[in-house]
Amino acid sequence: MKRILTAVSIMLFITAGMVSNATAAEALKIGIVDLFRALNESEAGKKAKTDLEILIKSKQTAIDEKGKKLETLKGELEKQTAIISAEARKVKEEELERLARDFQRVVADSQAEVKKKEGELTGGIVKNLRDVINKIAQEEGYSLILERAEGLVLYSAKPLDITDRVIKKHNEPKTGKK
Template sequence: MKRCVLLLALLGMVFLGVNGMAADLKIGYVDLQKVLNESDAGKAAKQKIGEKVKEYEIQIQARQKELQAAKEELEKQALLLSDEARSKKEREYQQKLKELQRFTKDVREDLQMRDSDATKKILAEILKIVSSYGEEQGYTLILEKNESSLIYASDKIDLTDAILERYNQSRKK
């Protein structure tokens, strides 16, 4: 709602030229998703999470093999075992299945948390760069391309590449 009001007020100033303010406006936009995905820090975070995904996949596959072996063993012995022994083996199999499902759920949650934490950290750093860039370059307003209800904007006011370059440079210091 605040964004809508801000956008309407801004458009009103631009079109009506309230007290000459429109002439002083300098507006730009940034594609934060692009900066996040293409920055060195974003790529490193994505790679780190990708490595963790591979690690978890190996663990899940090993547990799935164990579970499959237990199932095959149960099927082979089903006719040879007493009802009580077969029930016990089935309960053990069901317990292992629940453990695998729980582990898979925990893995998914862990990966989502890691991704969210990395994204928040990097975005906080990027927003500092955007603010300092805006001040240095004399911008009145810098919008986020994907979240600001931006319907049209000329590429001339796209600051994404400048922000991306400055962010990568700031991380090398």
């Protein structure tokens, strides 16, 4: 009899736990945001992308000029190898090495500058997007908002995706700010 009473008690305890978990799950409101898409489709994100493309083009122009100069000198050296003295060839080879190092430095510096500028341009936008997401979550009673691009979400129903609302709210003019 004691065993039956214990078994019934355990079953009641488990059943009560399941009921409370089901109630908690119903109260859970989940949203999904594609932060990458929000960044690329927001007005501020589009402007940042344009600014970054302008910087990349200017850096690419400088890199192309250095590359052409390097190739020209290399071609001259190859053509003149048989007709110039060893000393003149050595001077040209040293100049070629110097230009090659300068070219590599320009490429590395350009990449670093573009990466830094990208961080500067997008960092503030991402922070603002996160603020908008937090505001939407609080206003609409979300318990959890997941980021789609991080690989955490393998599938979600379309109604869970709030990315369009985040973009719209982020694009709204900010009142009270200069």
